[in-house]
Amino acid sequence: MFGKLKEKLKNWVSKNKEEEIVETVPTTTNKKSKSVSKPKKISPKKESKKKVAIEEPKAKEEPIITPKKSIFSKFQKTLTQEKFDNLFQELQIILLQNNVAYETVEAIEASLSKPLVGKPMKKVNLATELKTAIESLLINPPNFINQIKSSDSKPYIILFAGINGSGKTTTIAKVAHYLQKNKLSVCLAAADTFRAAAIQQLEEHAQKLNVPLIKKDYGADPAAVGFDAIKYAKKNKIDVVLIDTAGRMQNSDTLMKEIEKIARVTKPDMKIFLGESITGNDATLQAKAFNDSIGLTGIILSKADIDEKGGTALSVSHVTNKPILFLGTGQDYKDLEIFDKEKLIEKLGL
Numbered sequence: 331m332f333g334k335l336k337e338k339l340k341n342w343v344s345k346n347k348e349e350e351i352v353e354t355v356p357t358t359t360n361k362k363s364k365s366v367s368k369p370k371k372i373s374p375k376k377e378s379k380k381k382v383a384i385e386e387p388k389a390k391e392e393p394i395i396t397p398k399k400s401i402f403s404k405f406q407k408t409l410t411q412e413k414f415d416n417l418f419q420e421l422q423i424i425l426l427q428n429n430v431a432y433e434t435v436e437a438i439e440a441s442l443s444k445p446l447v448g449k450p451m452k453k454v455n456l457a458t459e460l461k462t463a464i465e466s467l468l469i470n471p472p473n474f475i476n477q478i479k480s481s482d483s484k485p486y487i488i489l490f491a492g493i494n495g496s497g498k499t500t501t502i503a504k505v506a507h508y509l510q511k512n513k514l515s516v517c518l519a520a521a522d523t524f525r526a527a528a529i530q531q532l533e534e535h536a537q538k539l540n541v542p543l544i545k546k547d548y549g550a551d552p553a554a555v556g557f558d559a560i561k562y563a564k565k566n567k568i569d570v571v572l573i574d575t576a577g578r579m580q581n582s583d584t585l586m587k588e589i590e591k592i593a594r595v596t597k598p599d600m601k602i603f604l605g606e607s608i609t610g611n612d613a614t615l616q617a618k619a620f621n622d623s624i625g626l627t628g629i630i631l632s633k634a635d636i637d638e639k640g641g642t643a644l645s646v647s648h649v650t651n652k653p654i655l656f657l658g659t660g661q662d663y664k665d666l667e668i669f670d671k672e673k674l675i676e677k678l679g680l
């Protein structure tokens with residue numbers, strides 16, 4: 331994750347640091363004096379002394395290094411609003427190109443400008459301030475297993491929703507595996523009755539994981555499948571019911587009404603939106619719409635393993651005010667990473 335973004339941010343930070351460039355001033359040809367014939371770093375103050383020392387008849391052009399006239403070294407004392415705006419303009423493009431949502435970019439601008447504008451140039455640490463600004467957008471999730479184990483809900487019901495292909499079914503299998511590893515029993519509800527293949531796909535996972543699957547015929551009422559699974563879990567003292575649902579676009583009224591009905595009937599303890607990390611702003615908009623419709627508990631972003639940009643992971647919590655619970659990092663059952671904002675920030679390399 332962040333392959334592209336990390337590099338761009340690194341460039342932005344180093345470009346805007348006080349740098350040095352080579353300027354040409356006359357100096358001596360005396361080869362014996364290494365200190366004079368070699369390019370040397372000198373400060374603007376020392377420069378005048380240097381010029382006196384090199385006043386010799388056969389002077390030739392030789393480079394010396396002086397501070398570069400970058401945004402941070404125009405010999406200004408403070409970072410003005412205007413300078414900040416220039417500086418941020420470039421960062422804004424980088425962030426938008428890497429899938430950070432517009433309103434999240436605005437939030438980063440607001441939290442960056444506070445500590446930077448009016449601050450002495452020399453004291454500005456762009457990387458640290460940017461890291462802090464991004465960190466403030468992220469939410470660490472509560473402990474998933476503890477939440478389930480400490481709940482009075484028996485069984486504990488988790489509903490998964492999202493658009494087609496976002497990774498719901500695969501993630502349900504991963505979560506079932508994770509719950510099993512933590513000594514919680516699981517059953518799966520095949521409430522994606524839209525496609526026969528979807529029921530079969532979940533059935534294959536149920537067999538591999540050795541967990542019960544509750545299903546009805548293709549085309550059956552998905553809410554009824556969920557209801558039956560809960561009944562089964564109660565009867566068999568199963569700890570957790572994971573409800574798979576059909577993919578639906580957030581702008582389909584009928585299908586959004588359907589997921590609302592499933593949620594009404596099954597009364598989930600957790601409602602999880604499955605988003606594809608790589609789809610960027612689309613995933614953020616979808617999460618927002620699903621949150622408005624059913625009120626999400628949290629988000630799982632799949633395909634983080636193939637996301638070079640990473641902006642969705644930085645935006646989705648800020649836009650919905652809901653935590654990312656896990657990141658999907660591959661197609662195996664083990665490829666489910668508990669979301670940890672410190673770990674994510676570390677990957678940004680700031």
Ligand SMILES: Nc1nc2c(ncn2[C@@H]2O[C@H](COP(=O)(O)OP(=O)(O)O)[C@@H](O)[C@H]2O)c(=O)[nH]1
Pocket residue numbers: 492493494495496497498499500501577604632633634635636657658659660661665
């Ligand atoms: N690389 C990668 N692929 C994933 C991940 N999660 C799901 N997939 C793949 O995405 C495709 C769609 O997943 P599926 O679970 O069927 O999505 P659904 O339509 O939402 O149920 C499948 O080919 C999965 O193997 C992930 O975290 N990383």
Ligand SMILES: [Mg+2]
Pocket residue numbers: 498499500522528574575
């Ligand atoms: Mg599916």
